Amino acid sequence: MDWALGLVSLLVFPGFALMIALSFLYEWYDRKLYAGIQMRRGPLYTGPMGILQPFADFIKLMSKEDLTPRHADRRVFNSVPVIMVALMLTALTMIPVTGASGLLSFSGDIVFAIVAMTFFCVLVFLAGFSSMSRYSIIGAERAVLQLLGFEIPLMLSMVGACIFSGSVTISGIVAQQSGLWNLIGPPLLGFAIFLIAAQAELERVPFDMPEAEQEIVAGWLTEYSGRKLALIRLARNLELIFIAGLAAALYLGGPLGPSTDALAPVLFPLYFIAKTLFVILLLAFMKSIFARVRIDQMVSFAWRYLIPLSLVQIMITLIWRAL
């Protein structure tokens, strides 16, 4: 029976099905927040308060015509969306939802998380480059250039949390925070850097140059349509959960919180959702109060401010640990 339980937890709860459902929920939440900040109402008519709108969009895209450009590298072009979803679903098994550890937990899983995020950018590059469209190539170029800027601060901010908790497993970091969150302490600076870098990883304003609508149409996903676009959108929503879940695990104590043994299976996922929603609230605010910067400005900003700052936060954490 063990394997059956394992299969259920992988496929349904807290595995793939939950994550995909949450990805639609979070997209809706993000859209609602963004709309609310702009004094709009956002999705309204599909389901109560438009909550089913992202799902409806997904279904609509799935039923649309799926085009592959004639000059595209067909194999890469067609496989990227699937790999993106698979990558993100795999990475999400590492995010703790029901307890201190996720479905998968091994020594150094935080390194895998970093690799997953970097690999996502590589996939973005492949997607853009295999499309052989001018806009896509420029978008892909920008995605890689941007990776140079934000990847190091992203990693360093995560390293700061690792050093503070004295562990390289996500479950270890979460367990260490059962008393006091990492946020209350030196990793606060790391949290801020993580959020800024995550904004770039997620390609949201002010760092959405790889798909800057006004400049290069849709950047690397210009040529995607139909099912492939639906899958890419799904993968990006999953990435949003992944980043929010990672931020919650590293800085906000993961799904842990006040509870009893009997209530823990119910309360912990709820805590997880509450904390990730909080992270997305912060991300949505950042998305709405800035203009998009230019790619050169972004990279120089990252190297001038973000990287020194993230080194400083590692130094502070080290000193704190030594004391």
Added chain:
Amino acid sequence: MSSYERLFDIPIGPQHPALKEPVLLNLKVDGEHVVDVGVDISYNHRGMEKAAEYRTYVQNLYLIERVCGICNIAHTLSFGTAIEGLHGKPAPERAKVLRVLAEELERIQSHLLWLGIAAHEIGFDTLFMYVWLDREISLDIMEAFAGNRITSSYISIGGVKRDMTPEIAGKMLKGMDKLEGRMAYYRKAISEERTVLKRTQGVGLLGAADVASLSAVGPFARASGVAVDVRADDPYAAHELVPIKVVTGDGCDVFTRIMVRIDEVVESINAIRFCLGHLPSGPILQRLPRRVPAGDFLSRVEAPRGELTHFVRSDGSDKPYRYKIKTPTFSNIPSLAKMLKSTGRYVVNIADVPVILASIDPCFSCTARFERIG
């Protein structure tokens, strides 16, 4: 330029998310830098000048109004002035002041529309939504004042169609107070927001000498320190009476253009207040005969985007013999082509193209005749 061939063309337009109207900017780019640009504006030739020859002057009033939705009052004002000029009978004094009032109200909504679009082009959608929400104040006033939000059909040949009532005047003053507060807010918010400054300062530079030699017009030219304004240079309607300060800036970049337009909105608010306070009494419309005396007339109006020129030739019938329009966008296109080319230390990124394009406040569908500039 690098030693190996890495230039390639990026077409922006004729259909592109950054553009609201059909135009082709064929950018030659080296990585992210724009090296050269070809502009093709002739995608939406609507044949309006020819169509004007087959309609009576009364019908033309509405055709000309639809040359440009946003500057409809400037176009009809220009048309009306031209026809009145051919008759030799200017509009009554009250109508003239009301025309200025409508024109300035239109300038407010046009500049706010532009501000929103400029924010959208640099990816700042929140500011875009806020600005357009405030634009609704001016549109609501326009609706109450003239009967429609955009194509207001307010100006007629020989005067204006509707009189000002005390209620509308009160509503207008209240709206102006609100708008003035908002403009002060935007001025502060935009000059404080670092990402906006980064995207607009030093972008799209064009010095005063170039602006003058390329005969640019409107707020775009004024932001480079060239004080061209038909309202001050060649007053029409009641502009001799209404004091107007020609707002200029000397930054020559997109940021200055934003600031100049915000200040012009404030100037327009003051002009509207002045008009409401100094409204002469008298008739608002002078009926003119349907047949227009033979002759030529050229009228100039300061549209929100710059100098607008209408030329009419009449052969004494009730239809114009020839009609010719020159829109402000047309005058600004040579400057646009120059701004989009990187020269020496002045570098244009692909990312800057939309906001530079927006900074001349283009309206290509009003412009399309037959020209090609490469």
Added chain:
Amino acid sequence: MSIYREAYRSLFGKKATLGYPYRDREMVHLPDGFRGRMALKREACIGCTICEKDCPSTAITIIVDQKGKRPVFYLDKCMFCGQCQESCPTKAISFTKEFENAALSRGVMEVR
């Protein structure tokens, strides 16, 4: 920073969008001078056909009924400029505030 404060206030404040077609219908305010669907005072109309001649979009045709000539307005062609009201010597044409004039068939979009 001022944009941040505005964003915060907007998020929890009243939204600007009306839920117009399905709800908030009572919140649509039209000013008095609004030009919506036109109305003809048949007893005032003298059948002079000036409105037909002046209409810039040929949205008016003249028909003959038991009282004589009278205009018919086609809403699908009309652009609501108000010139017919302006030209009418007897002020027989007026505009109402009714603005929801779209219909699925042209037959409905006539004002007789």
